[in-house]
Amino acid sequence: QSALTQPASVSGSPGQSITISCTGTSSDVGGYNYVSWFQQHPGKAPKSMIYDVINRPSGVPDRLSGSKSGNTASLTISGLQAEDEADYYCSSYTSSSTVVFGGGTKLTVL
Amino acid sequence: EVQLVESGGGLVQPGGSLRLSCAASGFTFSDYWMTWVRQTPGKGLEWVATIKADGSERYYVDSVKGRFTISRDNAKNSLYLQMNSLRAEDTAVYYCARDRTRLAYWGQGTLVTVSS
Numbered sequence: 001q002s003a004l005t006q007p008a009s010v011s012g013s014p015g016q017s018i019t020i021s022c023t024g025t026s027s028d029v030g031g032y033n034y035v036s037w038f039q040q041h042p043g044k045a046p047k048s049m050i051y052d053v054i055n056r057p058s059g060v061p062d063r064l065s066g067s068k069s070g071n072t073a074s075l076t077i078s079g080l081q082a083e084d085e086a087d088y089y090c091s092s093y094t095s096s097s098t099v100v101f102g103g104g105t106k107l108t109v110l
Numbered sequence: 111e112v113q114l115v116e117s118g119g120g121l122v123q124p125g126g127s128l129r130l131s132c133a134a135s136g137f138t139f140s141d142y143w144m145t146w147v148r149q150t151p152g153k154g155l156e157w158v159a160t161i162k163a164d165g166s167e168r169y170y171v172d173s174v175k176g177r178f179t180i181s182r183d184n185a186k187n188s189l190y191l192q193m194n195s196l197r198a199e200d201t202a203v204y205y206c207a208r209d210r211t212r213l214a215y216w217g218q219g220t221l222v223t224v225s226s
């Protein structure tokens with residue numbers, strides 16, 4: 001049950017676009033369309049932003065989008081805003097009927 | 111409005127036990143898988159365990175197998191995590207979340223500290 005691989009940090013200026021990658025294996029990300037993305041602000045609980053690779057819960061702006069290619073999933077945030085600054089985590093269902101998270105990515109809005 | 115409220119955290123000595131609870135409201139609890147996720151202070155998220163809506167299937171991360179037990183009482187709209195043989199590395203904020211993979215809703219978390 002190794003953690004999915006995410007970059008430790010990404011940054012962008014307001015209005016720009018950024019992409020966070022989440023790399024796993026054929027036993028998790030590559031094998032199932034059950035990748036989720038979560039946003040976490042300091043001291044707060046995680047919040048669902050993307051589920052089942054591409055779906056946005058109601059209330060999540062369409063500036064956020066998810067995708068997957070092979071064993072790598074991605075979260076793209078366009079039109080960066082100051083409020084997007086947070087930690088982002090991906091997760092995936094696995095062939096062991098468990099769930100594995102990525103190590104998290106700190107997004108800084110410059 | 112969906113609400114998940116965890117309780118039961120605290121300070122416990124290594125080798126001790128603790129039972130966490132999660133009170134759910136705002137949705138039909140008995141229709142959903144439920145999950146526990148933990149977060150070591152200042153670090154990332156770790157999936158701990160999940161239980162099917164009717165309690166018939168349970169899955170655990172390897173590091174807690176044989177020590178933790180996830181359970182639920184659908185009549186009380188409550189989820190539980192019985193933690194035995196606690197270790198220092200179990201120190202974390204424990205969150206309950208709705209669903210198996212989507213994890214659409216999360217509680218505010220309860221802090222478990224394992225220390226002598």
